[in-house]
Amino acid sequence: MKIKEIEGESFVTLIPVGDLDANSSIEMDECMERQLNSGVVNFHIDGSELQYISSAGLGVFISHLEEIEQKEGKIVFSGLSQNVQDVFQLLGLDQIVEIFPSSSDVPNLFATS
Amino acid sequence: MKIKEIEGESFVTLIPVGDLDANSSIEMDECMERQLNSGVVNFHIDGSELQYISSAGLGVFISHLEEIEQKEGKIVFSGLSQNVQDVFQLLGLDQIVEIFPSSSDVPNLFATS
Amino acid sequence: MKPSIQVTCTKANLSAIRHFVKEQLEAMAVAEKTAHQIVLAVDEACANCMIHSHQCDNCSVIEVELYRDTSTVYVEIRDSGKAFPMNEYRPREIEDIIRRRAKGGMGIFLINRIMDKIEIEEKAQFAVYRFAKRLNGQPLPPSQGIKTA
Amino acid sequence: MKPSIQVTCTKANLSAIRHFVKEQLEAMAVAEKTAHQIVLAVDEACANCMIHSHQCDNCSVIEVELYRDTSTVYVEIRDSGKAFPMNEYRPREIEDIIRRRAKGGMGIFLINRIMDKIEIEEKAQFAVYRFAKRLNGQPLPPSQGIKTA
Numbered sequence: 364m365k366i367k368e369i370e371g372e373s374f375v376t377l378i379p380v381g382d383l384d385a386n387s388s389i390e391m392d393e394c395m396e397r398q399l400n401s402g403v404v405n406f407h408i409d410g411s412e413l414q415y416i417s418s419a420g421l422g423v424f425i426s427h428l429e430e431i432e433q434k435e436g437k438i439v440f441s442g443l444s445q446n447v448q449d450v451f452q453l454l455g456l457d458q459i460v461e462i463f464p465s466s467s468d469v470p471n472l473f474a475t476s
Numbered sequence: 477m478k479i480k481e482i483e484g485e486s487f488v489t490l491i492p493v494g495d496l497d498a499n500s501s502i503e504m505d506e507c508m509e510r511q512l513n514s515g516v517v518n519f520h521i522d523g524s525e526l527q528y529i530s531s532a533g534l535g536v537f538i539s540h541l542e543e544i545e546q547k548e549g550k551i552v553f554s555g556l557s558q559n560v561q562d563v564f565q566l567l568g569l570d571q572i573v574e575i576f577p578s579s580s581d582v583p584n585l586f587a588t589s
Numbered sequence: 590m591k592p593s594i595q596v597t598c599t600k601a602n603l604s605a606i607r608h609f610v611k612e613q614l615e616a617m618a619v620a621e622k623t624a625h626q627i628v629l630a631v632d633e634a635c636a637n638c639m640i641h642s643h644q645c646d647n648c649s650v651i652e653v654e655l656y657r658d659t660s661t662v663y664v665e666i667r668d669s670g671k672a673f674p675m676n677e678y679r680p681r682e683i684e685d686i687i688r689r690r691a692k693g694g695m696g697i698f699l700i701n702r703i704m705d706k707i708e709i710e711e712k713a714q715f716a717v718y719r720f721a722k723r724l725n726g727q728p729l730p731p732s733q734g735i736k737t738a
Numbered sequence: 739m740k741p742s743i744q745v746t747c748t749k750a751n752l753s754a755i756r757h758f759v760k761e762q763l764e765a766m767a768v769a770e771k772t773a774h775q776i777v778l779a780v781d782e783a784c785a786n787c788m789i790h791s792h793q794c795d796n797c798s799v800i801e802v803e804l805y806r807d808t809s810t811v812y813v814e815i816r817d818s819g820k821a822f823p824m825n826e827y828r829p830r831e832i833e834d835i836i837r838r839r840a841k842g843g844m845g846i847f848l849i850n851r852i853m854d855k856i857e858i859e860e861k862a863q864f865a866v867y868r869f870a871k872r873l874n875g876q877p878l879p880p881s882q883g884i885k886t887a
């Protein structure tokens with residue numbers, strides 16, 4: 364897995380490329396930690412190049428939900444494939460986090476918030 | 477592997493998605509045969525979603541080069557990843573077939589030919 | 590023989606296991622959504638073995654075998670670690686996991702959601718995890734009959 | 739143990755072998771271009787065994803083992819088929835392959851282009867293909883020293 368990072372004005376976009384599994388989740392976690400430590404609180408996870416996610420991959424995002432909320436930030440997802448979305452649904456996570464069909468829906472969200 | 481097929485006016489675009497290896501090459505070959513049998517002679521292989529190719533995958537295209545030339549058609553490639561392009565180069569195939577950086581370079585070619 | 594894969598236990602090998610399962614299920618004509626769920630459940634179970642039941646990387650092996658009959662896909666995972674009674678494990682609620690800021694604790698929940706049957710057997714040298722997933726009428730692949738043994 | 743994968747011989751399992759090699763080379767800090775070439779050479783060699791040295795699908799196994807030292811990546815492929823002396827095979831010219839409208843005949847050429855050393859050993863029960871690829875100064879991964887045995 365690789366992670367592309369795009370720093371926007373009011374939020375950071377992270378684009379995990381490939382598979383986010385128990386092996387690569389460590390790298391994703393380090394990336395999230397680094398962003399949070401540098402003061403970022405608004406995250407856009409662009410899933411358009413994410414081919415697979417397991418519970419360990421989702422765990423990276425889940426474990427930071429409380430901290431992001433406490434800091435009055437937000438984490439949203441976009442462009443998830445059917446298969447990736449299915450994992451959110453199996454866990455009931457689709458009821459807890461915001462998921463947008465396309466990454467173009469996201470900038471407005473952070474602009475108005 | 478999946479193959480997307482887009483029928484243009486003067487050529488057909490085939491987009492192999494995933495890995496084209498000794499296993500999936502059979503499907504690709506059936507697709508090429510079907511197109512050739514239906515009278516298509518101009519092929520654009522859009523490699524932008526092709527993650528891997530082995531000699532068996534390349535063999536599908538190579539084995540039809542003569543027939544396409546005989547029928548005064550053309551086969552061109554576009555959007556190959558570094559890794560896929562590397563296989564063309566290792567075999568010296570990049571000197572034999574036309575490879576374009578992007579799929580947008582292709583329509584003009586067939587229009588003017 | 591039934592189609593199988595055996596890899597040394599290290600998380601870097603989960604990707605190979607997933608691709609084995611994915612390609613085999615495609616060859617068995619299992620629908621994509623079902624196939625992805627089976628891949629996920631096997632990945633979760635193998636990750637658990639690699640993370641929780643072994644002390645070091647590449648010092649033991651894990652094996653996955655896969656087959657189907659008309660109605661069902663069967664998975665058998667043989668791990669050289671100690672058997673873990675995952676069918677007795679009570680997963681936490683997702684809200685609880687969020688509150689605790691935990692990075693895990695959802696794997697067995699997912700396996701339970703996906704699989705119709707889970708059996709664990711403790712052998713002398715290894716543990717066997719057997720899963721079954723019903724296909725609800727998905728047809729067999731054309732030409733070939735699937736050998737189940 | 740050295741990292742290894744063993745699968746039943748069927749072309750659907752080539753994908754798992756490639757992902758095993760890819761992930762292991764990543765863990766060994768091998769540069770992407772070199773890693774891809776090694777994946778390709780292993781895929782070609784395993785495909786040959788599956789296609790040419792076995793009579794049926796899933797009726798035997800193939801094993802791939804991978805390790806590196808400071809300067810070199812080593813691959814060992816153990817196939818239960820008869821050893822094929824690929825180092826004696828003289829590949830055709832690509833122009834010749836095109837003229838003959840052949841669908842293959844480029845695998846061993848690629849393996850030769852990529853690998854620095856190829857050895858074949860015929861054992862009683864199986865064939866061993868050993869490849870070595872020099873890394874020309876690519877550094878070892880940080881923290882971990884790589885165990886070569």
Ligand SMILES: Nc1ncnc2c1ncn2[C@@H]1O[C@H](COP(=O)(O)OP(=O)(O)O)[C@@H](O)[C@H]1O
Nearest residue numbers: 637638641642673678692693694695696697698
């Ligand atoms: N194969 C195993 N061997 C030992 N313990 C296990 C095994 N699988 C699961 N466990 C235990 O069950 C717990 C829950 O597993 P799981 O739901 O997959 O979540 P996670 O592995 O992310 O913690 C693990 O944290 C671990 O304590």
Ligand SMILES: Nc1ncnc2c1ncn2[C@@H]1O[C@H](COP(=O)(O)OP(=O)(O)O)[C@@H](O)[C@H]1O
Nearest residue numbers: 786787790791822827841842843844845846847
């Ligand atoms: N493992 C093997 N067992 C038996 N014959 C083999 C093996 N590998 C290669 N060969 C023979 O060598 C030929 C050339 O192999 P290769 O260059 O890989 O091209 P291809 O496999 O596409 O024909 C094959 O056609 C086959 O006759």
